[in-house]
Amino acid sequence: MIHRLIAAGVVVASTLGVLSVNAQTSSSAFNNTLMPQPAHLTVNAGSVPITPQFTAAADKFHDARLDAAISRMLVRLKAQTGVQIATTPASGAATLTITADGPGEAIQGPDENESYSLEVTSSGAHLKAATVVGAIHGLETFLQLVQNDRTTYFLPAVSIDDSPRFRWRGLMIDCSRHFQPIEVIKRTLDGMAAVKMNVFHWHLSDDQGFRMESKVFPKLTGMGSDGLYYTQDQAREIVAYARERGIRVVPEFDIPGHAQSWMVGYPELASGTGPDYGGPYQIERQYGIFDPVMDPTRESTYKFLDRFIGEMAEIFPDTYMHIGGDENNGVQWKANPKIQEFAKKHNLNDTAALQTYFNQQLLPILTKQGKRMIGWDEIFAPGLSKDAVIESWRGFDSLAASAKARYDGILAQPYYLDHMNSAEQHYRADPVPVGTMLTPDEQARILGGEACMWNEHVTPRSIDSRVWPRTAAIAERLWSPQSVNNVDDMYRRLWVESLRLEAVGLTHLSAEDVGLRQLAGTAQIEPLRVLASVLQPVGADQRYEMQHTSQLTPMDHLIDTVRPDPPSRHQLERLVKAYLANHDTEARAELTATFESWIAAGPKAQVLMTSEPLLQDPAPRAQQLADLGTAGLEAILYIEKQQTPPAGWAQGKLAVIDQAAKPVGLVRFTVLEPLRDLVNAAGK
Ligand code: ACM
Numbered sequence: 001m002i003h004r005l006i007a008a009g010v011v012v013a014s015t016l017g018v019l020s021v022n023a024q025t026s027s028s029a030f031n032n033t034l035m036p037q038p039a040h041l042t043v044n045a046g047s048v049p050i051t052p053q054f055t056a057a058a059d060k061f062h063d064a065r066l067d068a069a070i071s072r073m074l075v076r077l078k079a080q081t082g083v084q085i086a087t088t089p090a091s092g093a094a095t096l097t098i099t100a101d102g103p104g105e106a107i108q109g110p111d112e113n114e115s116y117s118l119e120v121t122s123s124g125a126h127l128k129a130a131t132v133v134g135a136i137h138g139l140e141t142f143l144q145l146v147q148n149d150r151t152t153y154f155l156p157a158v159s160i161d162d163s164p165r166f167r168w169r170g171l172m173i174d175c176s177r178h179f180q181p182i183e184v185i186k187r188t189l190d191g192m193a194a195v196k197m198n199v200f201h202w203h204l205s206d207d208q209g210f211r212m213e214s215k216v217f218p219k220l221t222g223m224g225s226d227g228l229y230y231t232q233d234q235a236r237e238i239v240a241y242a243r244e245r246g247i248r249v250v251p252e253f254d255i256p257g258h259a260q261s262w263m264v265g266y267p268e269l270a271s272g273t274g275p276d277y278g279g280p281y282q283i284e285r286q287y288g289i290f291d292p293v294m295d296p297t298r299e300s301t302y303k304f305l306d307r308f309i310g311e312m313a314e315i316f317p318d319t320y321m322h323i324g325g326d327e328n329n330g331v332q333w334k335a336n337p338k339i340q341e342f343a344k345k346h347n348l349n350d351t352a353a354l355q356t357y358f359n360q361q362l363l364p365i366l367t368k369q370g371k372r373m374i375g376w377d378e379i380f381a382p383g384l385s386k387d388a389v390i391e392s393w394r395g396f397d398s399l400a401a402s403a404k405a406r407y408d409g410i411l412a413q414p415y416y417l418d419h420m421n422s423a424e425q426h427y428r429a430d431p432v433p434v435g436t437m438l439t440p441d442e443q444a445r446i447l448g449g450e451a452c453m454w455n456e457h458v459t460p461r462s463i464d465s466r467v468w469p470r471t472a473a474i475a476e477r478l479w480s481p482q483s484v485n486n487v488d489d490m491y492r493r494l495w496v497e498s499l500r501l502e503a504v505g506l507t508h509l510s511a512e513d514v515g516l517r518q519l520a521g522t523a524q525i526e527p528l529r530v531l532a533s534v535l536q537p538v539g540a541d542q543r544y545e546m547q548h549t550s551q552l553t554p555m556d557h558l559i560d561t562v563r564p565d566p567p568s569r570h571q572l573e574r575l576v577k578a579y580l581a582n583h584d585t586e587a588r589a590e591l592t593a594t595f596e597s598w599i600a601a602g603p604k605a606q607v608l609m610t611s612e613p614l615l616q617d618p619a620p621r622a623q624q625l626a627d628l629g630t631a632g633l634e635a636i637l638y639i640e641k642q643q644t645p646p647a648g649w650a651q652g653k654l655a656v657i658d659q660a661a662k663p664v665g666l667v668r669f670t671v672l673e674p675l676r677d678l679v680n681a682a683g684k
Contacts (some may be wrong), residue, residue, distance in 0.1 A: 006408045030156040033496040034144050036196060036476035038162035042326060042427040044156035046122035048095060050077065050146065054085045057094035058135075061102050065131045065244055073139040080503065081153040096104040096142065104131030107317045108248050110447055115199065118142060120155050133246040135161070137196045143653070144500065166431060166448030168410050169478040170199035171471060173463075175456040176206035176261070177551060179228035184460050184655070185238055191468055193245035194499070195475035200242050201322060201450055203252045204230075207260035207284035208551050212251070216311050217304070219265025220660035224283060224480075234530070235315050251316045251376065254292035254324025255305070256358050257567050259632065260284045263292055269304060270334035271295040271339055278332060285551045287456050291331040296358035297342040306365045313369035320389065321366055325375035328355055356383045363387075378409065391450065395457035396433070403442040411449040415474050418454040418540035419467050422565040423473040423494060430477060447655025448478050457543055459514065459555045464508035465563040470497040491570045508563065510527060515561030519615055520608050528608055530601035531625050535562045535618075535667040538570075543666055558618045559666035569670035576674035579636075580681050588636060591678075596634040618665025627656050632675055650683025 184229030272278010414429030
C-alpha cells in the first residue's frame, strides 16, 4: 500500500511547524513525532506497511548486543502495532536491513561514533551505522517513525542522517538520599535509551547513605546504608544492562565532603579531633551541608581510597569516575590544629587549596586504574590537573570559565529536575547558547549536559514523574541541532513521547492515579484527577523550607503524587493565546469546557479532601479550582459579549488568582498566568 505523503524532498529539521500542520490535515501524512529530532530528515513519497511478514536482519557485522537490540525493537514493534511479527532477527533479505560496520568501542566513551542513517522506501528500510551504538539509536528512531491510519501501521518513506550535537547526554540519579531499587534503575535506562541519552551518572554515596557494596570495606554499607544498597553483582548487572542500550555508567562517590555515611563505619577517615575523629558518626538524616570531611593530610586516607577505587574500578569499566567534590564547608579542617599546621607548611591557604591538594593525591590513584577524574564545580581550582572534567552545577558562567581554562566540562544546573521547572525552561537552556563568547576551541570543551535528579524528596513511586517526560526535552536539547528550538512543537512531540516512555515500563503517568487513590481511600477519584491536572509540586528548596524535610519525612502527600509541568500548563497558555489573538472558536470551546470541568470538580474534590487526613493541607485548592474556573468562564463571557465588566470585577478576579498563587499544601497551580491574561483582556 502506498500512502500519499507530503511532497518529496522536504527538508524538515527547521520546519517542524509546517510539517505538524500538514500532519493534522491528512491521516496518511507523516506526523513527525521524533524525539529527539534527527539532524537531517527528508520525507519522501511511499511507505512500508507493518505486516506479519515484517522482518529485520543484520547483513554485515552483528554480535550479541546488536541481536538483542533488534529483538527488543521487534518485541516493541509487535506490541505497538498488534501485528504478529517474528521477534528474533532474520537471516538473509529482510524488510529492515541493519548494516553495522563493527561493534564500536570495547568500553564506550564520549568519542564513540553514535551516528546512523535510515533510509525507508516503498521497497524496504535500511539502517546503517559505523557502530552497534549508532544502530541502537537508529532502532529507536525506527520505532518512533511508525505511523498509522484507521486500519494500518506503516513506515513513511524517509531519509534520515543523524548524529548527536553533544557527546555527553547524561542523567544523574541520586540514590543516597532515597535508595532506588534495581527495577527503577533499569526502567530509567530504558527511558534514556528511548531518547538516545548515553551516560547514567550514578550518585552512590552521600551523607545520607552509602549505596554500593564494598567487600574490602564492608562497614561502608554494613553501617552506612540502613541495609539499602546495591550488591556488586547488581551493579555489574546495571553496567551490562546500560551497555546493551548504548549507555555508559559513571559512578559517583562524593568526597571529601558529603561523605558522612563513610564515617559511620570508618570514623578514621574524618577530620575531627578526639578519640573518634569527631565522631561517632551516624547516617545523616537531615539535608544540607555538613561538617564531616575526609582528612587530606593523613596517608591512611589515600591508602583507603586506593583500595576502594581499585575495587570499584573492576565493577565500573567506564573511563570516568566522579569524585563529587562539592560543598565542603571546611569546618572540620579549620578546627583541627594538625590539619592547619599541615596547610601552613604546604602553603595551602584556604579550604579550596587544601581540597586541590587532596585531589592531586587522588589523581594518581585514579590514573593507576585508567580513570579520568570528573567532579563538581568546586574541584575547578588552581592546580587541578587539566585532565579532570568539571561538571558545572553553578551554571553557564562557571562552565564557560572552566572551558576558558582549558578544562572539559558538562552543564548540569539548568537541568536540575528537583527544582520542578518546566520542560520548556530546560529546553531553552543550551550548553553552548547562541551568541556564546567562547572560541570554537573552548566550545569544543563543552562535552554536553546532564539532567540531575536529586532525591531528597523522591521515592520509587514518584521518581518516574520527576524524571519523565521532562528529561526527553533535555535529551533533545543535547542531541538535536541548535536550530531545533520550537517550544510548541517540542511539547506536541513530548506528549507523544510520554506515552512511548510509558510503553517501555515507566510509571510517570500511572503513578499519579495510584497516589490519588491511596490518598483518597477510594477508586472514585475523578474530581481529584481534574484538580491534580492543574497542580504541580513546589520546588525542592521551597518544600524544604516549608516542610523542614529530612530523610525520615514521609513522602506520601499530594505533592508526591502530582507531576511537574503537566500538560495543563502549556495547553492553557496555548489556548488562551490562540483565543485572545483571533477569537479562535475551537480554543474558546476548549477553554469553556475546561473551566466548566473545574467548576464541577471543585466542590466534589473538596468533599473527598476534607474527610481524609492526608488531604487536609491542600484541601483549599479545591475551592480555588472552582473559583478559577468561574473567573475564566466569566472572562470569556465578557469578551464574547464585548461588554465592560462591572467596576471591580477584574480586580476581584485578579485577587482570586493572587490568592491561588500563594503556597498552600506544597502544591502550585500551573494555569495562573494565562488566566491572568484572560481576566486582564476581559477587564479592558
Ligand atoms: C550540587 O548540587 N551540590 C552538586
